[in-house]
Amino acid sequence: GENVEQHPSTLSVQEGDSAVIKCTYSDSASNYFPWYKQELGKGPQLIIDIRSNVGEKKDQRIAVTLNKTAKHFSLHITETQPEDSAVYFCAASNPDYKLSFGAGTTVTVRA
C-alpha cells in the first residue's frame, strides 16, 4: 500500500517568515495530493491540493509543488501569521481513492 512520510514533525517560525513542509510517497500510481490543516479539537480542513498532471499550484500565501519523478511534494506558506499555527497533514490518493496521510507537522508561528 501507499506510504507517506512527512517532515518535519514540528516547525516553529517567526511571524512573517516562510514555512515549508515536505512529504514523500511510495506508490507511483498516486495521482492526487491534498494538504489539510487541523486545529485543536477540530476536523481536518482542505487548504490546497494538486493533481499529478500539475507541477505547482498557488493560492494566495499557500503554494504546493509536486515532483512525480522523485515522488515528493511540498507545502509552502509565506508571510506566516499566528492563525497559521496548527497541525498540517499531507496525503496521497491512489486510483482507488483512499487517502494515505503523513504523520503531521505541528506548526507554531511566533508573534
Added chain:
Amino acid sequence: GAVVSQHPSWVICKSGTSVKIECRSLDFQATTMFWYRQFPKQSLMLMATSNEGSKATYEQGVEKDKFLINHASLTLSTLTVTSAHPEDSSFYICSAEREWSSYNEQFFGPGTRLTVL
C-alpha cells in the same frame, strides 16, 4: 460549499453501551464516505469506507461487528460503536467524497470526541 457535519460533537457514555455518530454532507451528495479514528497527537487512521446502498469495507484490524456502519442515503452515514469500552475512547472523524472529474476530493467533518467511562 462542501460542508460536512457530524453529530454529536462529543459524547460520554458508560462501558457496555452503544453510541451512534452521524455524518452528513450538507450541500453535496456523497456516494462514498470514510470513517477515521485519531488518537492524540497522531495522524488519521482509516477505519472503513462507507458506500451508499452497500456494505462498508473495513480496513484490516477493524472489527466490523463492533463498528457498525450504515450509509442509507447519499447524504448520511452513521457509525455505531457497539458495547463500547474505555479503549474505544478516541476522536472519530468522517469525510465525504465529492465527485469531481477523475479526482474525488474528501471533505472532513468536525469530528466526534468519544469518551467511554
